Amino acid sequence: MMQANQYAPIPMVVVGGYLGAGKTTMLNRLLTQSGDLRVAVLVNDFGEINIDAALIRTRNDDVIQLENGCVCCSIGDKLVQALAEISERADRPDLLVIEASGVSDPLRIAQVGMLDRAFRLNSIVVLADVLGLQQHLADPLIGDMVRQQMAGATALVLSKCDLARESDIAAAGELLSGMAPRAVRFRADHGMLPMSLFLDVESRPEQSIPSLLSPQPGRRWSNRASDALVHRAITSFSIRMQGEQFDKLRLKQALRSLPAGTLRAKGVVCMQGKMRPQELHVVGGRMRITDAERDSLTESVLVFIGIFSAGDEERVRDELCASIATEA
Numbered sequence: 001m002m003q004a005n006q007y008a009p010i011p012m013v014v015v016g017g018y019l020g021a022g023k024t025t026m027l028n029r030l031l032t033q034s035g036d037l038r039v040a041v042l043v044n045d046f047g048e049i050n051i052d053a054a055l056i057r058t059r060n061d062d063v064i065q066l067e068n069g070c071v072c073c074s075i076g077d078k079l080v081q082a083l084a085e086i087s088e089r090a091d092r093p094d095l096l097v098i099e100a101s102g103v104s105d106p107l108r109i110a111q112v113g114m115l116d117r118a119f120r121l122n123s124i125v126v127l128a129d130v131l132g133l134q135q136h137l138a139d140p141l142i143g144d145m146v147r148q149q150m151a152g153a154t155a156l157v158l159s160k161c162d163l164a165r166e167s168d169i170a171a172a173g174e175l176l177s178g179m180a181p182r183a184v185r186f187r188a189d190h191g192m193l194p195m196s197l198f199l200d201v202e203s204r205p206e207q208s209i210p211s212l213l214s215p216q217p218g219r220r221w222s223n224r225a226s227d228a229l230v231h232r233a234i235t236s237f238s239i240r241m242q243g244e245q246f247d248k249l250r251l252k253q254a255l256r257s258l259p260a261g262t263l264r265a266k267g268v269v270c271m272q273g274k275m276r277p278q279e280l281h282v283v284g285g286r287m288r289i290t291d292a293e294r295d296s297l298t299e300s301v302l303v304f305i306g307i308f309s310a311g312d313e314e315r316v317r318d319e320l321c322a323s324i325a326t327e328a
């Protein structure tokens with residue numbers, strides 16, 4: 001039998017960025033552009049239901065879900081195990097993409113990945129939502145975590161530029177250049193990026209992965225203790241509904257009145273009058289409901305991530321129950 005180390009290492013890309021920055025959108029773009037390339041995806045979503053895994057458009061066996069928890073601090077051993085399983089597959093992938101949860105440190109994930117010699121780190125791509133960047137950085141709870149995510153990037157991607165003014169994009173670009181001066185920078189329209197960013201290890205100008213992975217005095221804004229504090233403060237709950245359809249108008253109203261501490265909501269739901277399941281996203285006060293890339297759904301699932309107070313979950317449940325469509 002051949003040993004794993006007889007093969008060339010599998011190129012690996014870690015995708016990070018704060019909640020709702022556009023990681024899954026970018027990943028789906030990559031997958032639609034990837035042609036015959038066999039891409040395996042490891043997804044670590046924040047929440048007990050992995051919505052991202054459901055939204056990724058690839059063959060089921062090519063998406064591996066990492067359980068609820070933060071892959072960078074609490075379930076690192078699960079990552080090690082998942083990597084070993086991927087490298088031992090008979091049909092090894094041509095590329096592995098790890099989508100970090102929005103509160104994980106992508107550099108730390110890359111460091112775990114680098115320990116497995118079956119993989120070669122190609123890039124750490126970190127997305128920044130141009131609309132939310134300033135606010136996220138100024139936030140006393142999450143600001144350091146977001147800076148930490150950026151600092152570990154080999155490529156920084158400004159997302160949602162289609163929604164921003166040119167002056168705001170330029171200002172956000174300035175902020176990014178101060179945080180990760182050696183990272184290559186891109187703007188992405190709905191996640192569209194050159195494939196070379198993922199595949200071509202040579203595409204990084206003077207960016208040296210080994211130096212990124214060694215300790216960098218002065219470049220760490222947070223530490224494990226403060227990360228753990230943030231991860232404890234941010235919690236999630238999920239709601240499943242079987243055999244019910246939502247009324248779109250009422251659901252939108254419910255999502256507009258989410259608790260003040262909500263940082264992100266997402267889901268896939270059955271909607272009255274819609275043939276296809278609907279994918280919904282709430283990010284920074286913006287709501288988007290569109291056709292999901294799947295034909296059927298056995299149950300509606302919604303995940304809410306935030307800093308919640310007692311009673312918030314119950315109130316959201318009540319609002320959602322009140323959004324269920326009554327028979328025509």
Ligand SMILES: Nc1nc2c(ncn2[C@@H]2O[C@H](COP(=O)(O)OP(=O)(O)OP(=O)(O)O)[C@@H](O)[C@H]2O)c(=O)[nH]1
Nearest residue numbers: 019020021022023024025102160189190191281288
């Ligand atoms: N207009 C616009 N919307 C975008 C863009 N990228 C992502 N979005 C939208 O932003 C929302 C969140 O996108 P996702 O790709 O799910 O973000 P994410 O980073 O995977 O989210 P989490 O995994 O929850 O952290 C969705 O409604 C996307 O359609 C973009 O470039 N332009």
